[in-house]
């Protein structure tokens with residue numbers, strides 16, 4: 001809370017002790033009084049939950065914490081300061097460049113400049129060198145409060161800054177920060193001086209409209225990244241390279257998995273046969289799994305009367321994301337944005353008794369949602385996608401057990417794909433519907449189930465949807481990135497809107513609780529994520545082609561064909577490459593498609609009834625293993641059945657072997 005002017009501020013330090021300091025005290029002085037070493041390590045402070053720099057006078061009391069390089073919140077301060085350093089360098093080399101904004105962003109920063117010519121990679125190298133120079137000059141970030149007239153004079157050649165200045169209210173403090181020759185209109189916070197910015201790199205440039213408005217001038221944006229150590233910077237750059245190598249859009253094309261055709265429309269995925277194999281395997285696996293977990297499969301139409309979405313509230317709350325209406329015999333219809341209303345109608349097709357509950361409906365339901373073309377991204381952000389959607393209708397007393405079963409299901413599912421995961425519980429938001437007591441009970445139920453299973457979780461306070469609390473699972477992929485995973489959502493809203501009922505043991509009607517849940521979420525996004533997670537080298541059970549049989553010479557076509565036929569009869573997805581190309585050429589092509597196994601047939605193998613087996617995961621320099629054909633088929637079949645992860649026959653999928 002901001003204290004009245006000129007009153008003292010009470011600061012509570014992390015050890016619980018308190019300090020009373022006069023208004024306007026600089027945090028720097030408070031930190032110095034705690035210890036000189038701490039002042040040297042300090043990047044900024046956090047007062048009452050707000051990060052500020054060491055030289056901005058205190059305007060509030062509350063908890064007081066010093067942020068050092070170890071604190072993740074200090075990274076934003078570093079990165080924003082690096083943006084100033086960039087502008088400092090650009091202005092030194094291009095005095096006429098006009099400045100826009102320079103915020104910290106995820107993993108880095110940018111700064112926008114208005115210049116006549118776009119920047120080249122050479123320019124970037126020069127700017128980066130100049131940044132290093134300015135960092136070594138150890139310019140302190142100096143803060144000053146100015147009045148409007150002074151500010152207008154300072155930024156007389158910077159129309160973008162003047163525009164920003166004009167928006168500041170008369171009661172707002174106008175602060176400017178100077179580092180060496182550069183001055184910027186800015187609220188801060190910044191690191192103490194430019195020498196703190198050591199481990200950084202300029203990444204690339206892009207055009208950007210001033211304030212994202214296409215009617216305004218186009219600026220040149222320079223992106224960079226900054227870290228507190230070389231190791232972190234290197235790890236980040238390595239991660240970027242890995243991410244690029246794994247990009248599902250590139251691999252999707254190279255491996256012939258999917259495409260987007262502008263004649264079909266942006267954001268609409270065409271699954272090629274090799275991609276469809278992967279999707280079909282996942283769907284088959286999941287269908288078997290949920291049938292064992294007591295689900296019933298349903299199918300609902302892709303297009304539904306708009307009237308239904310009026311009842312569900314989608315037209316009111318979700319209209320922006322819906323495809324437009326089409327008219328049929330005077331009535332309006334829309335592609336469905338969600339599957340829930342259809343499942344509810346199936347529930348309502350009969351009168352339900354408490355003895356019928358829980359009812360669990362599942363559907364691989366394709367939905368359509370409008371996304372701006374600018375945000376579409378391969379398979380990850382699309383306009384049409386298939387959810388592995390399910391809705392559980394149960395009594396309030398059954399919620400605990402049902403949520404517990406869902407957690408089992410999530411765990412069983414994610415384990416198979418080799419994803420560790422984290423869990424987040426999102427609680428009641430400000431605009432929640434329903435009584436606080438019902439919410440509290442539901443949140444307690446979710447927390448209780450997590451606790452019973454000793455499942456660690458974070459709380460996203462106020463992050464629930466207006467209609468109910470939820471659990472979000474975040475998948476962690478092979479290079480440590482987090483992906484949106486399963487969600488389990490309690491819903492008090494739709495049962496109310498549709499007037500859902502069941503007849504209780506007391507013979508009176510009651511309202512059921514509804515749970516929405518997805519496991520993979522969007523099939524498109526999940527498979528896109530898997531391509532990157534596995535870098536295109538799928539576990540055998542998902543591999544579009546599991547085995548390629550390659551005879552060394554023409555005369556060995558016959559025995560090779562018979563081995564291929566046996567593998568096929570054994571249920572393996574295989575092909576025979578007996579083309580008149582060199583052996584190396586054919587091996588290279590199978591490698592390019594990341595085919596997990598290659599059976600090479602030479603004269604010796606043909607006579608002995610063996611194959612020389614090459615494994616994609618072992619790379620180029622491997623010595624093929626000679627094994628009997630029967631053993632080959634056995635081994636691969638077992639690997640498929642256990643859904644083993646590449647290189648881990650005893651891997652996560654193996655516990656399914658007993659099924």
Ligand SMILES: [Zn+2]
Pocket residue numbers: 080084177184186187188189190
């Ligand atoms: Zn700043």
Ligand SMILES: [Zn+2]
Pocket residue numbers: 338339340390391516517
């Ligand atoms: Zn739903």
